[in-house]
Every structure is written in structure tokens, then in C-alpha cells.
Amino acid sequence: MDPTAVHGVTKFSDLTPSEFRRRFLGSGRRDDQILQLAKDIPKAPILPTDKLPRSRNWTARGAVTAVKDQGHCDGCWAFSSIAVLEGAHFLANRKLVNLSEQQLIDCSKDCSSENPDLCDLGCKGGHRFLAYKYIENAGGVMKAEDYRFTGTENGFCNVTNKNQMVASICKYDYIGPNEAQYAAYLVKRGPLAGSVEVS
Numbered sequence: 001m002d003p004t005a006v007h008g009v010t011k012f013s014d015l016t017p018s019e020f021r022r023r024f025l026g027s028g029r030r031d032d033q034i035l036q037l038a039k040d041i042p043k044a045p046i047l048p049t050d051k052l053p054r055s056r057n058w059t060a061r062g063a064v065t066a067v068k069d070q071g072h073c074d075g076c077w078a079f080s081s082i083a084v085l086e087g088a089h090f091l092a093n094r095k096l097v098n099l100s101e102q103q104l105i106d107c108s109k110d111c112s113s114e115n116p117d118l119c120d121l122g123c124k125g126g127h128r129f130l131a132y133k134y135i136e137n138a139g140g141v142m143k144a145e146d147y148r149f150t151g152t153e154n155g156f157c158n159v160t161n162k163n164q165m166v167a168s169i170c171k172y173d174y175i176g177p178n179e180a181q182y183a184a185y186l187v188k189r190g191p192l193a194g195s196v197e198v199s
Contacts, residue, residue: 039114041129044173047184058191063090065098071151073123078104080193081131085141087191089167099167100147107157108134122153128193132172140165 012020058064065086070079078101090096104120110130111119120126120134135141142164175181175192186192 041132042173044175044181044185047181047188049180049184052183052187056187058087058186062096063087063190065096068101068149070101073105073151073153074125075101075105075123077120077126077128077131078102078108081128081135082141084128084191084193085135085167085169088189091190097166098144100142100144100149102144102149102154103142103147103157103159104131104134106147106154107138107159110134110137123151129172129174132169136169136172138165140168142166 063086064083068079070076081104082099082101086097086099089099104126105122108120108126108131109122110133111117112130118127118130120130138159139162142159143166146164147158175185182192182194
């Protein structure tokens, strides 16, 4: 227990552990499902791991937008996908742009070619690999201010003008379970997204 922590009433205070789990711990994509999805994309090339700094703070370097809240929408897959794209876009253009998670929640409905039961399901869960596939095929993502987060699925994809896309993807890959490579990619390629099994 951190003796300096300040505790008080929060939006989680009156939730039981099962309510918290159901609302905030995601759709339960298991490691085997993630590995199955990873078969669809190329494995990242191995980067050298010597002479890496002990830390890299991408927030301090301007590559990370402010903290966002997905509310009751199980959209962590969209938020983490967008966070990585925001960081990559910053590194490519030296300009931080707040991108639209809602576009992914409404529009990314791709499924795994290996397993058609693994799909992006809006506020019912999804996966970054499928989100990246959507972004690549759609030609990009809009600014958050042009496609605002509502915390629910809007029921339709509201992309009306492809000229509103401000960030796109031409390539993405899967690092695999390798701590040294995580560090190398974090330092050399920018912010990453990772999956953590919570049970």
C-alpha cells in the first residue's frame, strides 16, 4: 500500500467487484485469441537492443494526448489503437493530433480471416489488429473534434468525406512476447499498446 496515496469517493466506489469487472475490464479477449489474430499480420523485424536508454517518456516529448475516459463503452481496443496512431503520427509529422476513437467504435466491423467469430463489436469489445486493418482499408481516421466520442455505438458509420481523414496507416506488425523488443520498439518507434490478461 502506498502511504502517500489519497483515497476518497470515486465513480467506482459503489460498484461490487463483479460490476466493476463487467463494466471496466473488457470483453475478455484471451491470449489465445490475440495470438490467433496475430497470425493475420506480419511479425515485426528484430531491432537491436544494445545502448537503449533506461527510460523514454513520450508524454514529455509531446507524443501522447491527454487521458481519455471510455465510460461504460468497452472500447479499450479503439482507445489503445488510436493512442498508438496518435504517437506514430506525431513522430512522422511533429504534430500531436487528437484522433477519433468513436470512428473505430462505429465503423470498424472487421473480423479475423482465421476466425469469423473474432470481430470488432463497437462498445462490446474489439481488437487493435482489426482496428488497424480497418484504418488501413478506410484510408485513415478523422480528428476527434470532427467525429466526437459519445460513449455508445451510434448505430451507423458517420464518415461522409474521406478528405476529413488526418492520419493513416501504411504498415503495422506484431512484436510478439519479447520484453527486450518491447523496449527497443518503445524507444525507437514510439508509444506502444499492449494486452494484459486480467482475471
